[in-house]
Amino acid sequence: MRFLAIGDSFTEGVGDELPDGTIRGWADLVAAGLAAASDEPVEYANLAVRGRLLEPIINDQLEAALAMSPLPTLISLNGGGNDMLRRGMEVSHLMRLTEHAVTRCADSGVQLLLISGPDPSTRLPFGRTIHQRGAELTVAVAELAGKHGLPFANSFDDVEIRRPEYWSADRLHLNAAGHRRVAGIVLTALGHAAGDHRLDPAPASSRRLLAEARYYREHVVPWLQRRLRGRSSGDGRSAKYPAWTPVPAA
Template structure:
């Protein structure tokens, strides 16, 4: 088993940091689950980089994945979330890019698994727009993967993970609890032993004025500033596992 994950911050594992600050995330947990299920070592690479749009994911990252030696046996693909947060997002173009990746993996004889990202819209100031775009893209990708007989893991449609206990302070990225839930959804979709990981059923915390002001100052305004300057949180970053490594325990 040789597993490569490509994508953006969702797949990099942002929000689920180890004590040294390095991201873990659902893909690392899936690689560990694959190792346990196979009873032996699984080679793993994670090419995802935060802030990436879908086009560089299905071109640059997929180019690297398909060129690896030995070739991967499984690739997971997620992307499009950063595109949908921009004005004028072209959902048809995102679907075309996804289908291009599906066809390339099929031609290379590599199994592809496509994921939709978790839905953060309940917690964001522009959430209704993002929810509408996400629903349209998710349904289109669901139809696309069905036509090509590709495994599709619909994390966007998982109502449980929309709850506040699964999200980081920035309300855009999952926390460790959220990443564990996604790993369970993926392993279950692959037909492997998995835990239906659920957070405590506590009510969502009240949003007080001072806390909301701090949230906008620490998270929303820096994001807006990067957009105005044409910058990305992933600028100058490289993949955390750019070549084959043993899957983490």
């Protein structure tokens, strides 16, 4: 099997940083799970780059994936999270891009796995709007997957992962536990037995004024400054696994 992942920071693995500073993430864990399930090495590539909108994910990353030799046997696609944070986002536009990806993969003989990212909206500014957009997109992607008989991993509707214990300090990216839970959801969607990674409930925490002020200063304000300058967190970054990398069977 040759598994290739495309997307943004969610698929890159941001939030699941290892002690040596490298980034892991759910896609790396899925590659390891596929290798363990097949008892043979899996070739793995990850072209995801943080900050990417869905259009460059489809136009750049997907085309690069379909130009690889040998071709992937499985491509995972998630995107739209960064689009949902911008004004004027239209789900219909995102779905046209996703439908194009479905067609390109079908024409190339490559299996496509569609993934909905988890819902981060509970503790985000303008969270209600983000939730509504994400819910609409998830329904549309689920219908598209059903229409074409594609596997669909739905982490957006997973209530467990909405708990703060699965998220990084920026409240936008999963932490290691969150990525591990998503890996289980994805492997299950692919027909492999996967454990239901679940954290014990933590004591309820209050959103105190100083903590909220620190959150806005350290995470929200820098994000707004990048938007005003037309910059992205992924500017100048390249894919972490642009070529086939062997993942040994466990």
